[in-house]
Amino acid sequence: MVKVAIAGGSGHIASEIVDVLVATQRHEILILSRKDPSAAEAVSGVSWAKADYGDKEQLTGVLSGVHTVLSFVGGTQDPGSVIQKNLIDASIAAGVKRFAPSEWSSSSIEELPWYAEKAVVRTYLEEINKEKKMIEYTLFQPGLIVDYLAPPGTTKHLQTLEILIDFPNRRAIDIDGKDGFFTLTTMNDVANVVALAIEYEGEWPVIGGINGINTSTSKVLEIGAKIQGGKPFDITLVKEEDVRADVFQTPWCPMFKSPDFSEEQLKHFSKVILRGCLLSFLCGSWVVSDAWNRLLPDYKFTNPEEFLLKAWEGKA
Structure with missing residues (x-):
């Protein structure tokens, strides 16, 4: 103890x-x-x-x-x-x-x-x-926590976030002709790994990746369509050069929420986050190592696709 x-x-x-x-x-x-x-x-x-x-x-x-x-x-x-x-x-x-x-x-x-x-x-x-x-x-890095894509109430404390892959409204914003890559990990796996890491007797790795699965935007959109009974998402495509020049337009934008910002600040920051997520998916910023997976070989990780299918069952 x-x-x-x-x-x-x-x-x-x-x-x-x-x-x-x-x-x-x-x-x-x-x-x-x-x-x-x-x-x-x-x-x-x-x-x-x-x-x-x-x-x-x-x-x-x-x-x-x-x-x-x-x-x-x-x-x-x-x-x-x-x-x-x-x-x-x-x-x-x-x-x-x-x-x-x-x-x-x-x-x-x-x-x-x-x-x-x-x-x-x-x-x-x-x-x-x-x-x-x-x-x-150690730098605990799980990539994207997949619970944010699940229905509200799936996880006790996490609240569903509005992100560019919008499961509730079957829509997404993506870069035309490019596929983004990232790691998805469940919140439960993150918490369990942290608990095991505290008891780990060896030296902590500086880069502490917690890796549920490496996947892509297109794969997650396939999962979303499967959840919705095969109905494809309404996808807004934007050009990479327009995103980099910050001149792109979309019919909707995932809204960041914070009591610390005014309404105008929230609108601005939400656009900054959308741009950053689109580009960071392309450069792999959200792909994390499997350092803790290797140090804890007996721990069985939850498959994020199975997690989402189960979480949305009967709720789509």
Whole structure:
């Protein structure tokens, strides 16, 4: 049994992982929160601590006795990666053995400008360990979490996202004449692998790919048609050169949702995300390694196609 601290533990992905860790009944789970812990929901096997992410000394005290830190703080929550850098520094000062930065998605940030902070943290960890290993870490990278394509309620905490492959409305946006490639992995597999990784006795791999299956846009569209009884999707095709020049038009756009942005900002950012996803699928940014698959050969991964067919059965 070890003590695991979760930074940003109220997020959807973090909550799924916390549930699995609690269910193992093998670890002490500590969730770091900016809020007063007394306001937190009481969960068996979970404790809360107030964390001042701007105060490394306070953070070091909170992390005393912690074995592994999992971070889910990133993006717009952490401009300049100040929080994660402080978390890393405090983890080292507190004697934490393992750290997982806020990754949980693609292997590369090429064509994904909203993931720029991931590169900052990756470089920071590399520099810290350059001369001497100060902390063991892994970049948990599952590619696209397939649960986002499933009907609402399929997964306890994750909410269905509007993306360019829209299963509920049988439509998609794709680049004409090109096929995008990516990795699909179920949320349950991600959570289970993290739980197994915490107990893994060997050294964590720096590149921690969690690979359900490598697939393509055309294959996922075939799965969607199969779910819909053979009915093909309504596909809007755009030219790659227009996407790169940012002059393409589509009859609809998957809408990004965030309480931190105004309506106009959401419209702009949604277009940025659509462009980035179209281009990042082409360059393979979402194709991840199978590092954890190889280190955990006894773990049986869920086939994402079977997962989707079962999730949509009777609901299409």
